[in-house]
Amino acid sequence: MTILLDQIIKDAKKLPLIPLVSSSEYHEKLSLMLRDVNEMMEDTPSINNLIGNNPLVVMRDNHKNHAQFMATVFTIGNYELLARTIPWVYRAYSGHKFTYDYITVHLYNWLKAIDTHINAENTKEIKTVYNWMIDKHDVMISLSQEKQIEPPPVKPDWMERKNNFLSALLDGDTKKCIEISNESIKTKNDIESFYLQIIQPVMYEIGMLWERGEISVAREHLASAIVSRILSTNGMRGFSIQKNKGKAVICASPNEFHEIGAWMISDVLEYEGWEVKYLGANMPKEDLIELLTDFKPHLLALSVTMPFNIIKTKEIIRDIKNNSNLSKIKVLIGGRAFNETTDLWHAAGADAFASDVQKMKAIVNSWL
Numbered sequence: 173m174t175i176l177l178d179q180i181i182k183d184a185k186k187l188p189l190i191p192l193v194s195s196s197e198y199h200e201k202l203s204l205m206l207r208d209v210n211e212m213m214e215d216t217p218s219i220n221n222l223i224g225n226n227p228l229v230v231m232r233d234n235h236k237n238h239a240q241f242m243a244t245v246f247t248i249g250n251y252e253l254l255a256r257t258i259p260w261v262y263r264a265y266s267g268h269k270f271t272y273d274y275i276t277v278h279l280y281n282w283l284k285a286i287d288t289h290i291n292a293e294n295t296k297e298i299k300t301v302y303n304w305m306i307d308k309h310d311v312m313i314s315l316s317q318e319k320q321i322e323p324p325p326v327k328p329d330w331m332e333r334k335n336n337f338l339s340a341l342l343d344g345d346t347k348k349c350i351e352i353s354n355e356s357i358k359t360k361n362d363i364e365s366f367y368l369q370i371i372q373p374v375m376y377e378i379g380m381l382w383e384r385g386e387i388s389v390a391r392e393h394l395a396s397a398i399v400s401r402i403l404s405t406n407g408m409r410g411f412s413i414q415k416n417k418g419k420a421v422i423c424a425s426p427n428e429f430h431e432i433g434a435w436m437i438s439d440v441l442e443y444e445g446w447e448v449k450y451l452g453a454n455m456p457k458e459d460l461i462e463l464l465t466d467f468k469p470h471l472l473a474l475s476v477t478m479p480f481n482i483i484k485t486k487e488i489i490r491d492i493k494n495n496s497n498l499s500k501i502k503v504l505i506g507g508r509a510f511n512e513t514t515d516l517w518h519a520a521g522a523d524a525f526a527s528d529v530q531k532m533k534a535i536v537n538s539w540l
């Protein structure tokens with residue numbers, strides 16, 4: 173962590189916690205405030221310049237993510253998450269031609285919407301946080317320009333293969349990617365290294381290229397689609413598997429569209445000897461509970477990439493723990509949302525957290 177980031181995290185941690193009544197009201201009034209903020213932004217005369225001539229729908233989408241993210245920060249009271257995320261916002265938005273001024277105008281409009289919709293006695297702490305973000309504008313610009321966290325380290329003997337895979341992925345060369353995958357996976361024990369040394373670092377690099385505006389959404393989708401095709405073939409390799417370790421359900425939380433990490437976890441558990449049901453992305457709570465009730469797994473592994481999905485994840489875990497038929501299921505969580513912010517995973521109420529497949533194996537084996 174850099175000195176500046178360390179300072180801003182310390183400063184953020186001095187912000188007041190949001191009383192439950194205020195965070196609940198912020199949550200309740202979210203769509204009203206969002207509607208007003210969108211209208212105020214669209215009525216701003218220089219809006220097209222502010223948003224770098226991006227389509228308005230991209231801006232509205234950003235506002236929705238902002239609203240859900242702030243509701244999460246207020247509900248779980250984690251300001252380290254706030255301080256770590258804002259520099260990413262400045263970097264990613266400016267990488268996509270939004271101006272820095274857009275961010276300030278947007279925050280001032282949130283202050284107006286908060287005053288319009290939230291009872292005056294519940295606004296004090298929320299406005300303190302918004303004013304803090306406005307005050308830190310210049311620091312956040314500097315932080316966003318600092319060197320970014322590198323992707324997870326790749327072992328020297330995998331480096332060339334990883335680079336070749338990345339180039340092939342960016343070229344959309346599915347055949348070459350499948351060749352590299354076949355060269356790398358000869359036995360079921362090779363799958364984990366292929367995932368950790370190639371797929372994960374390559375996808376993180378794809379993310380950074382997108383964040384800096386160096387590749388389009390189409391290129392990122394192309395990469396994700398090829399990786400998904402490769403993961404599908406891994407499930408069909410026909411390596412012998414003994415199902416002697418118990419039953420596991422794996423999915424990504426509601427509104428969570430990142431599923432590659434969860435899929436990797438699922439494959440590794442399956443090859444480790446678990447009887448696995450992998451449910452994919454964006455899993456609705458009620459249907460998950462129904463499946464858990466039928467299948468009666470020993471383990472539920474939930475994946476969360478976007479911090480704004482933590483609240484829904486917390487609700488799932490709460491309902492499982494409060495249900496006498498399900499309360500014995502061990503709940504493991506993981507995903508990018510928890511990887512950087514210390515102890516954030518505790519907010520979701522899970523039994524344990526693992527930052528990657530290797531650590532996940534150690535935890536589930538200790539539960540056997």
Ligand code: B12
Pocket residue numbers: 233237257260264368371372375376377378379380382383392393396400427428429430431432433434436437473474475476477478479504505506507508511525526527528529530532
């Ligand atoms: C591909 C991708 C997408 C695809 C996903 C397709 C798919 N089929 O999964 C799509 C297009 C859907 C997408 C959408 C979005 N994305 Co995206 N996406 C990515 C990208 C490039 C790769 C994700 C990935 O596959 N990573 C590789 C896997 C293997 O890594 P992992 O998930 O961390 O998993 C490992 C561990 O975390 C752990 N783990 C994961 N899950 C679990 C679960 C358990 C139980 C355990 C124990 C461990 C564990 O083990 C895994 C293996 O070691 C990332 C970049 C990145 N750094 O990840 C951005 C990224 C995550 N996306 C980002 C953003 C902003 C978005 C959008 C908001 C964009 C938008 N404006 O629409 C939306 C959000 C959609 C939503 N509501 O979920 C940002 C998030 C930034 C932030 N501050 O939070 C990132 C980081 C890009 C960036 N650098 O800016 N995205």
